[in-house]
Amino acid sequence: MSNPSFVLQKVNEVSFEDRPVPEIKDPHYVKIAVKKTGICGSDVHYYTHGAIGDFVVKAPMVLGHESAGVIVEVGSEVKNLKVGDRVAMEPGVPSRYSDEYKSGRYNLCPCMAFAATPPYDGTLAKYYLLPEDYCVKLPDHVSLDEGALVEPLAVGVHSSKLADVRPGSKVAVFGAGPVGLLITAVASAFGASSVTVIDIVQNRLDLAKELGATHTVLASIKDTSDETAKKVVAATGAQPDIVLDASGAESSINAAISAIKPGGTYVQVGMGKPNVNFPIANVIGKELTIKGSFRYGYGDYPLAVELISSGKVNVKKLISHTVKFEEAKEAFELVMSGKAVKVIIDGPQ
Template sequence: MKAAVMNKPLEIEIKEIPIPTVKEDEVLVKVMAVGICGSDIHYYEHGKIGRYVVEKPIILGHECAGVVAQVGKKVSKFKIGDRVAIEPGITCGRCSYCKEGRYNLCPEVEFLATPPVDGAFVQYISHREDFLFPIPDNLSFEESALNEPFSVGIHACKRVNLQPGSTVAIMGMGPVGLTAIAAAKAFGASTIIVTDLEEKRLEAAKRMGATQTINIREEDPIQAVKQLTNDVGVDAAFETAGNPKALQAALSVVKRGGKLAIVGLPPQDEIGVNVPLIADNELDVYGVFRYSNTYTQGMDFISRGIADMRSLITDRYPLEKTMEAMEKARVNKKESIKVMVYPNGMP
């Protein structure tokens, strides 16, 4: 089969590699659509994210969906021809985190496209049965692949215990920020205020359900959010940009007793924050690492039309042009929102 292999940062080569063999509890999936994620771009550009370092050639891509091509002898939930969404992190199922239901914290997790684990820019991938989910008849492969970033927003909403009628601010309108709008909407938020510096992304935010948009090139986001909330602030703020200024702004717009979810990962390890502000206002700060137990709920939300996920897709490439697709996602943030790669032919 063909695979797009990153030999080193900023260099991807199409190679022929063996089709993976399927273990008894695994399914071989013919990969039909893969979304390019911000983490893929980080690895492609810098070769690392925090403690995860690319030390040998790796295959990127983890937002994916496809068709069952083969099943292991112990597989009972799927048959050849079934359409499936792939949850990319395979966990041990035995540790205390897995047993508590917080399997995203499993120390033995093998997550697609996180070094040293290869990802989904391939024609076929083998994956454990319990991390595959049936695609509803009314959903496309692309929409199902986008359940992965959508799951991050769902998990953030669960972390802050978002309630119906809440006011939310989301800083940064990359794909995770945009799908977080849909998640906040699904959880019943009545006011969803978003910020970004690209007008195209703010327009996309309105389509996803944002009630107010703030272009930070033109307005101070803190003052604008305060004005929109009668100087009270929001019940919860999500920082999804991985930007120090966005994090500080998110912290500043949370109301007294409110909540901050840190979703985006900044390039540096340490960022200055106003600790007296956190203590004096008794703010709750939540780290958000991927997600757990979100995939079924996410597929249900998307299939019920909570948001138009397809509208986020701006660029489409065949597997042979994966490097071109990565470059487009890396350098064209003004125009591109979600870039999709199709390992087995364009739709």
């Protein structure tokens, strides 16, 4: 096969296809041989549901968007990359003409072409094209496995910036899946004096401790939101002034708003049900700042690479399994089983 690709044909049906090798048409683009791809909750959701919100899979689509690879060809205008460079691949390219792009919030561009978001093909293929400025070169001592984790780490960087985490912040993070764990690591690297992580699974909390959590709270689905909030405040010794929710669960969202200090900031990162019961009275009474965080924007990818390169964030701790490209289907099943933290799929040979 010249460009083996892992394709979602329709809900719950995937197969390997030989796609044409993509050709560089824009001189600012590079061609990357994809070497490592992490599986994300969104990939699994398209696999099992065929849609996320307004994005609906209507035609076969290559999955995958958390990738790193090696440059195999460069366009004639490419200035900063060369064949053989190892790069983390930022998988969403906005329109350079949109208001959102021009105003510095390109992640909000309505014309964004994002890997494995319909109708755009993803990165689980042998080759992928990107503009050179959406590739971040990896230092020699950073592995391609770590490069694949730059994508979810950039989500942690973006949300921590929006939350204005800084030295002395008291942060709480709800949900210790890959994104919650990486927010924990970033908040710690940004200088938060405490990072309290809340989850219902103990071994995820153990991992959160390894990534910089100062306190953990094992929540129970039997607890009310106020009871969970009390546990958070008791564990931390104070109300958190910043809360990031990486769970998307209604009970967590309510517990978070209940726990947060008056005047604090709440950032929604996780996505669960599209509509939830929300304690709006507390938002007024505590005069909270509420923000949504979507993917990542300018500077987030390079900073994520620096956090790895400097040793401030050890993303390798998240990798629970690595599988061959031919086992991509099994890799998805592993993620769905809930037994894996982060599964990495090797690129096609």
